[in-house]
Ligand SMILES: Nc1ncnc2c1ncn2[C@@H]1O[C@H](COP(=O)(O)OP(=O)(O)OP(=O)(O)O)[C@@H](O)[C@H]1O
């Protein structure tokens with residue numbers, strides 16, 4: 001059963017010569033955690049806004065929880081929760097009041113509301129701060145509260161637009177745990193957007209990589225990384241003054257990329273090849289400032305498909 005079905009979705013903002021979302025198609029399974037991963041301006045928020053009925057598509061169709069986002073907005077809205085990219089809490093109210101206000105809008109009765117507020121506060125570990133005004137919350141606490149608010153009415157599908165943007169590593173990890181737990185305990189389908197390849201990799205069953213309005217790859221993180229396969233060896237050097245082509249010519253190198261002051265070589269068993277690489281560098285008088293051997297990440301997948309980094 002599909003929670004989301006998107007076909008040929010296109011959005012042109014008035015005055016723009018390009019499509020912010022350009023013939024995008026994908027589906028999300030019920031109960032899945034799915035990410036749209038991509039750089040600034042890729043069209044992630046625009047896609048989310050269309051799926052949450054906040055923006056009209058120029059063409060194409062999308063169904064959320066079985067309802068068409070253009071023809072049956074009210075049913076879509078009743079089925080979803082949203083955490084926006086921009087903070088949207090009322091800072092003058094306490095955490096509990098923010099949650100209560102939201103639950104009232106969804107018509108949840110008093111007793112159920114009180115129980116549910118306790119439940120969601122517990123999940124994001126804000127019980128102790130429930131009666132403090134949000135103005136006094138840290139960035140991570142605010143984001144946790146927004147997450148709690150997004151699912152207080154038990155939506156079928158929860159949209160999270162950059163849920164951990166601007167948070168430190170530790171807080172980000174905690175939010176990941178909450179998202180995972182929520183999906184696990186309540187079975188809610190989660191669609192999130194992120195710049196953060198580790199976030200997509202860690203949390204999501206499948207990832208759609210977005211660039212310039214298009215989905216350029218879509219699969220499980222593992223399958224995406226397997227597209228590259230092999231090991232990657234990155235060499236840091238002053239690339240402008242070196243003949244980097246000599247690395248390209250090594251017979252065990254199956255792919256070569258140059259980016260800023262790094263040359264990245266793809267090969268099997270990089271661990272065994274590093275001495276030979278260093279020997280060549282030394283012979284050519286190339287000073288290697290650092291060497292890094294790694295398995296491909298989703299960032300590498302993006303780099304290999306687009307020739308750019310997610311964070312330029
Ligand atoms: N209201 C608007 N009017 C005109 N153009 C817009 C509007 N909103 C977004 N755009 C443009 O559409 C493109 C996609 O923007 P969008 O916000 O969907 O990207 P994003 O992937 O969410 O980026 P970010 O990672 O920075 O949040 C960008 O080129 C942006 O400038």
Ligand SMILES: [Mg+2]
Nearest residue numbers: 044045046085
């Ligand atoms: Mg965005």
